[in-house]
Amino acid sequence: MKFRFMSIFLVLLLSFAISITAFGKTNITFMVWGNIFEIQAYQKMVDKFNQSQKDIFVSLQSTSWGAYFQTLQNRIAANNAPDVFVMDGAYFDNFAKEGVFYNLTNLMKSVNLNEYYFEPTVCEYNGIVYGAPKDITIGGILYYNKNLFDKAGLSYPNWDWTWQDWLDAAKKLTNIDANKWGMYIPTYGEGGLYQIIWEAGGDILNSSKTQFTLTNPDTLKGLQFMYDVRYKYYVNPSESYMQGLSDPFMTGNFGTVLGISSSIVGYKSLPFKWGIAPIPKGPAGRYMSINQLSYVVSAQSKNIQADWEFIKFLIGPEGQKIMAENGQAIPALKSVVPVYFDNFPQASGLLDILNRSNEDPSILRDIPFTLSWYEWENMLESTLEYAWTNTMSPERAASIAQQSCQKILDRALK
Amino acid sequence: MKKSKLITLIAFVIILIGAIPMILPFVWMVSTSFKSLSDTMVFPPDFFPKTIRWENYTELFSLVPIKDWFLNSIFLSVMNSIGVIVSSSLVAFGFVALNFKLKDFLFTLLLVTMMIPFEAVMIPQYILFNFFGWINTLYPLWVPSFFGAAYMIFFVRQFFKTISTSYIDAAKVDGANYWQIFYKIFIPLSYPVLVTVGLLTFINTWNYFLGPLIYLNTPSKMTIVSGLSFLSGQALGYWNYIMAGSTLAILPVIVLFLIAQKWIISGIELQGGIK
Amino acid sequence: MNKKEGLFGYIFISPWIIGLLVFTIGPIVFSFALIFSSWNLIGPLKFVGLENIWNILHSTFFWSALRNTAFFTLYVPISVILSLIVAVLMNRIPGSSIFRLIYFLPSVTPAVANAAVWIWLLQPSYGVVDNALKNWFNIEGPGWFSDPNLYIPTLMMISIWGSIGYNSILFTAGLKSIDKSIYEAAYLDGSNSISTFFRITVPLISPTIFFVTVTSVIWSFQVFDLAYMTNNGVTSYYNITLVQYIYQLGFQYFHIGEASALAWILTGIIFLITLFELQAEKKLVFYQ
Numbered sequence: 021m022k023f024r025f026m027s028i029f030l031v032l033l034l035s036f037a038i039s040i041t042a043f044g045k046t047n048i049t050f051m052v053w054g055n056i057f058e059i060q061a062y063q064k065m066v067d068k069f070n071q072s073q074k075d076i077f078v079s080l081q082s083t084s085w086g087a088y089f090q091t092l093q094n095r096i097a098a099n100n101a102p103d104v105f106v107m108d109g110a111y112f113d114n115f116a117k118e119g120v121f122y123n124l125t126n127l128m129k130s131v132n133l134n135e136y137y138f139e140p141t142v143c144e145y146n147g148i149v150y151g152a153p154k155d156i157t158i159g160g161i162l163y164y165n166k167n168l169f170d171k172a173g174l175s176y177p178n179w180d181w182t183w184q185d186w187l188d189a190a191k192k193l194t195n196i197d198a199n200k201w202g203m204y205i206p207t208y209g210e211g212g213l214y215q216i217i218w219e220a221g222g223d224i225l226n227s228s229k230t231q232f233t234l235t236n237p238d239t240l241k242g243l244q245f246m247y248d249v250r251y252k253y254y255v256n257p258s259e260s261y262m263q264g265l266s267d268p269f270m271t272g273n274f275g276t277v278l279g280i281s282s283s284i285v286g287y288k289s290l291p292f293k294w295g296i297a298p299i300p301k302g303p304a305g306r307y308m309s310i311n312q313l314s315y316v317v318s319a320q321s322k323n324i325q326a327d328w329e330f331i332k333f334l335i336g337p338e339g340q341k342i343m344a345e346n347g348q349a350i351p352a353l354k355s356v357v358p359v360y361f362d363n364f365p366q367a368s369g370l371l372d373i374l375n376r377s378n379e380d381p382s383i384l385r386d387i388p389f390t391l392s393w394y395e396w397e398n399m400l401e402s403t404l405e406y407a408w409t410n411t412m413s414p415e416r417a418a419s420i421a422q423q424s425c426q427k428i429l430d431r432a433l434k
Numbered sequence: 435m436k437k438s439k440l441i442t443l444i445a446f447v448i449i450l451i452g453a454i455p456m457i458l459p460f461v462w463m464v465s466t467s468f469k470s471l472s473d474t475m476v477f478p479p480d481f482f483p484k485t486i487r488w489e490n491y492t493e494l495f496s497l498v499p500i501k502d503w504f505l506n507s508i509f510l511s512v513m514n515s516i517g518v519i520v521s522s523s524l525v526a527f528g529f530v531a532l533n534f535k536l537k538d539f540l541f542t543l544l545l546v547t548m549m550i551p552f553e554a555v556m557i558p559q560y561i562l563f564n565f566f567g568w569i570n571t572l573y574p575l576w577v578p579s580f581f582g583a584a585y586m587i588f589f590v591r592q593f594f595k596t597i598s599t600s601y602i603d604a605a606k607v608d609g610a611n612y613w614q615i616f617y618k619i620f621i622p623l624s625y626p627v628l629v630t631v632g633l634l635t636f637i638n639t640w641n642y643f644l645g646p647l648i649y650l651n652t653p654s655k656m657t658i659v660s661g662l663s664f665l666s667g668q669a670l671g672y673w674n675y676i677m678a679g680s681t682l683a684i685l686p687v688i689v690l691f692l693i694a695q696k697w698i699i700s701g702i703e704l705q706g707g708i709k
Numbered sequence: 710m711n712k713k714e715g716l717f718g719y720i721f722i723s724p725w726i727i728g729l730l731v732f733t734i735g736p737i738v739f740s741f742a743l744i745f746s747s748w749n750l751i752g753p754l755k756f757v758g759l760e761n762i763w764n765i766l767h768s769t770f771f772w773s774a775l776r777n778t779a780f781f782t783l784y785v786p787i788s789v790i791l792s793l794i795v796a797v798l799m800n801r802i803p804g805s806s807i808f809r810l811i812y813f814l815p816s817v818t819p820a821v822a823n824a825a826v827w828i829w830l831l832q833p834s835y836g837v838v839d840n841a842l843k844n845w846f847n848i849e850g851p852g853w854f855s856d857p858n859l860y861i862p863t864l865m866m867i868s869i870w871g872s873i874g875y876n877s878i879l880f881t882a883g884l885k886s887i888d889k890s891i892y893e894a895a896y897l898d899g900s901n902s903i904s905t906f907f908r909i910t911v912p913l914i915s916p917t918i919f920f921v922t923v924t925s926v927i928w929s930f931q932v933f934d935l936a937y938m939t940n941n942g943v944t945s946y947y948n949i950t951l952v953q954y955i956y957q958l959g960f961q962y963f964h965i966g967e968a969s970a971l972a973w974i975l976t977g978i979i980f981l982i983t984l985f986e987l988q989a990e991k992k993l994v995f996y997q
Contacts, residue, residue, distance in 0.1 A: 051651070053668075054664075054667060055664055055665055055666060055667035055670075055672070056497055056498055056653065056664045056665060058667065059653060059664065081570075081651035081652065082651070082652070082653060083647050083648075083651070084647060084660075084663040084664050084666070084667075085666075085667055085668045086647075086663060087644065087647035087648060087663075089960065089961075090556075090644075090648060090960050091647065091648050093557065093750060093960060094556065094557055094560035094561075094648060095560075095564075096750045096751065097557050097560065097561055097750045097751075098560055098561040098564035098565075098569075099564075100564050100569065114963050118749040118750065118751060118963075119749075119751055120750075120751065199477065199478065199834075199835075257834075259855065260833045260852035260854075260855040261832075261833060261834045263828055263832050263833070263852070263854055263855065264479075264825065264828035264829070264832055265477060266671070267475065267669075267670070268477075270472070270475035271475050271476060271477035272475075272476075272477075273477050280669075282668065282669045283669050283670070285669065285670065286669055286670035289471065289472065290472060291472045319751075392962065392963075394961050394962065395957075395961070395962040398943060398944065398957070398961075401943050402943050402944060402945040403945075405943070405945060409852070409855055438902070441801075441902060442801055442802060445798040445801055445802050446802045446803070448798060449795070449798055449799065449802055449808050450808075452795070452812070452873075453808055453811045453812065455870060456811050456812050456814055456815055456870070456873075456874065457811050457814060458826045458830075459814070459815060459818040459822040459823045459825075459826045460814045460818050460822075462822050462825060462826050462829075463818055463819065463822040466822070466825075478832075478834075478835035479825075479829055481829075521724040521725065521728075524721050524722075524724060525721065525722045525724055525725040527721050528717075528718050528719070528720070528721025528722035529722060532714050532715070532717055532718035532721060533714055533715065533718065534714070534715035534716075534718035534719060535715060537718065540722065540726075542987075543729075544725065545923075545983055546976070546980060547729070547733055547737070548924070548927055549927055549975075549976045549979040549980055549983070550737060550740070550972065550973075550976050551931050551952050551955055551972050551975060551976070552931075553952060553955045553956050553959055553960070553968065553972060554740045554955065554959075554968070554969055554972030554973070554976075555733075555736040555737060555739075555740050557750075557965075558735065558736035558739035558740055559732070559736045561736075561739075562732070562735055562736060578728060578732050580724065580728075581724050581725060581727055581728020581729075581731070581732065582724050582725035582728055585924060587725065588920060588923075588924070589879070589920055592883075592916040592917055592919065592920045593882075593883070593886060593916065593917075595916055595996045596886070596913070596916055596996055612714075612717045612721070616721075623886075624886065626882045626885045626886055627882050627883075627886060629882075630878065630879065630882040633878075634875075634878070637816070637817060640817075641817065659819075662819075673821075676819075676821070677819075677822065680818070680819045680822065684817055684818065687817050688810065688817075691810055691813060692806065692810060695806055695809055695810070696806070698878075698881060698882055698885060699806075699881070699885055
């Protein structure tokens with residue numbers, strides 16, 4: 021009893037002490053999503069910032085990925101939005117259009133964007149800057165299982181590989197009876213669909229992002245390739261086979277898998293050796309995607325100056341370094357990028373891709389985010405699924421997707 | 435006599451066969467809780483771990499504030515059970531034993547509140563709780579239970595309706611007031627039902643996933659079931675830890691179920707003593 | 710009815726009335742107003758008349774979702790009958806308390822574990838069921854979750870599996886409230902088990918049957934978690950359900966007004982079915 025009384029007393033004293041230190045300071049809230057490790061990394065950044073500040077105190081608020089946007093919408097509606105929060109491209113345009121974000125254009129002028137990977141699709145809307153670059157994700161990179169390659173006596177994928185080399189290797193790696201597959205091309209946009217279409221010479225949208233170009237002959241060539249690896253060459257399993265497989269590469273049953281760079285963190289302790297290569301070159305060249313998350317300020321915030329101080333820390337060398345050291349994401353600040361790869365020697369192939377993209381930026385393309393992106397992306401994936409389950413030809417599925425996606429976009433742009 | 439033994443045997447076999455699919459996810463959960471992370475990814479999946487990994491449990495305690503989560507879960511489940519038992523039995527009694535003008539209308543309204551999908555009222559409800567200053571506190575997750583849960587009111591009403599009106603009339607003749615009729619006749623007679631209400635409310639609260647994630651802003655304030663979602667991210671789920679946590683989370687529920695079941699089944703004998 | 714009794718009636722139900730006024734009515738009215746509005750979360754509601762309803766009625770997803778959900782609801786009677794049989798059988802076998810627990814487990818094991826096991830059973834290439842079909846009957850197993858004709862029946866099967874334990878606990882509580890002397894009287898009359906079941910058990914437990922049916926229908930129209938787990942959130946015409954569509958419209962596509970309109974259309978449908986059930990209650994449910 022005495023002990024309990026003492027502990028309550030101590031807790032009260034402690035919280036009193038904390039509120040004293042926070043008293044007289046400008047309090048701002050910072051909301052993120054993440055798993056426990058990501059949240060720990062954010063907490064380190066926040067603590068470091070709070071130690072360095074006399075007048076600002078940041079409190080970290082977090083929720084898990086599945087509930088983040090629902091919670092955010094609730095808070096915005098209740099006029100209780102966090103001051104600073106993390107955004108992704110899927111919803112960025114819609115939120116920006118509704119006036120959720122504070123206009124950062126003038127404040128961002130003090131930042132030298134040449135030092136950053138900066139994606140206008142996730143930081144700008146209608147030419148106004150609303151977001152500061154947090155990190156980058158490269159999509160359409162080729163993860164390969166070295167054990168399977170060694171066993172088949174094949175040399176590892178490299179910058180000379182074309183679709184044909186990929187296919188040849190995949191045929192040798194595939195052994196359906198043993199559940200071994202030569203390749204897997206994901207059917208969602210960022211994971212492989214967009215990049216294959218680009219490499220075939222096609223595109224998802226026209227350059228002004230107003231018209232879908234899914235039935236364009238070059239786009240169809242890309243879709244046909246994804247169909248053929250499944251149902252002509254049988255080197256990539258059908259989609260019904262993939263049911264329940266959240267990450268095929270981790271199973272160790274796949275020789276090569278296209279994917280996004282954020283998966284690396286889960287591959288650290290895989291029981292087989294692996295590497296990363298660029299996507300093999302297609303008929304129209306080599307294209308991967310670059311995407312990022314951004315830090316934004318709520319339009320409802322009352323302490324813009326404090327918010328901006330905090331964002332400057334987050335995107336500055338100190339904040340970026342903490343994020344990179346914790347291995348949760350590749351920083352957007354170019355000079356800090358190597359720090360991330362110290363953690364992941366096996367991912368050095370990706371560093372190579374980033375270095376090459378500095379010489380030839382054309383190999384990294386933007387994700388075609390638009391208003392209502394999430395709605396048409398869902399429609400695109402579920403319609404093309406008819407082709408991936410072999411219930412429809414790719415042409416037929418693409419023409420249905422073209423119409424349905426166009427309808428969604430037209431309405432959004434109206 | 436022989437025939438009834440045969441029927442019992444057949445019944446036993448049917449129930450036994452049915453039990454196999456019922457227990458599978460539980461076995462899966464426990465078995466996954468002993469796998470290494472890479473074993474959870476093996477394809478086709480193995481039902482049992484290659485090697486038993488006890489560390490999942492010890493590491494879980496250092497990874498996440500699981501003790502806080504348990505305390506929060508216990509607090510919320512106990513408060514909700516008390517709140518729902520008390521309020522639902524009172525309200526159900528009002529709907530069954532007493533006559534008043536708007537009774538049928540209000541009962542239909544009660545049913546309607548169950549029909550509106552949660553998704554439709556979630557944002558306005560959040561705005562309301564924000565107005566009360568209840569965000570990032572546990573209040574939104576237990577206070578409403580003291581004002582009756584429609585589902586449980588309906589459930590209790592169904593039993594109260596089977597209680598013969600002759601009891602009420604006899605009690606009235608003896609000079610009992612409504613309050614006495616409620617707690618001296620209705621409550622003892624529906625003992626198994628009220629235990630069931632408490633049990634199901636406890637379990638529903640224990641398993642309530644979305645609410646804590648929406649109303650609370652800090653991992654340490656979560657309940658055990660929603661807290662475990664912090665072990666799964668966009669790219670990767672730590673299924674071995676999640677299942678170890680889920681196994682721990684399910685144990686109190688199993689113990690409670692076995693205790694409550696005893697009360698539910700022995701209910702009739704208890705009420706026999708009262709009559 | 711006298712005045713004093715009426716007053717006491719309101720006093721007894723007052724907790725619910727207060728809760729209704731404080732917590733429920735406001736959000737319900739707000740959500741109802743959203744049917745006729747366009748809202749961007751920040752500004753005031755903009756009146757748009759019947760546009761949201763018009764858009765919903767002209768969406769092919771709505772009609773698919775309605776058809777899928779209505780079809781799905783047919784699992785309820787099967788589940789109710791099986792649950793009642795299980796509850797009755799449990800009463801006469803040894804070890805029933807352990808079996809009740811086992812049957813209840815699907816309601817408390819995490820949804821991801823449930824989904825993982827069903828995928829393990831039904832996956833087309835390594836699934837236990839499809840392998841058995843292949844080895845024993847030489848039948849090529851179907852894609853239970855990917856075949857448009859099988860998706861909803863598969864969901865129904867999983868829902869029956871998941872609800873039997875929960876429902877039979879409700880029935881057990883009901884069965885335990887039946888006076889044993891009634892059974893003894895029937896036994897003395899020479900009634901056998903089957904006729905006792907239909908003549909005594911079913912009528913006496915009919916209030917619980919009514920309750921389980923009404924609430925299960927409401928829940929079945931609101932199916933979400935199970936659908937979301939088995940289609941990974943990517944919806945097509947054959948696997949979308951009404952509440953999943955509401956969730957997408959409201960929280961993923963930013964058509965909050967349309968989401969509300971759909972939610973209220975759904976509420977209206979459930980309401981009509983429940984009115985029908987309340988009529989049936991008067992004829993079929995036996996209260997002492």
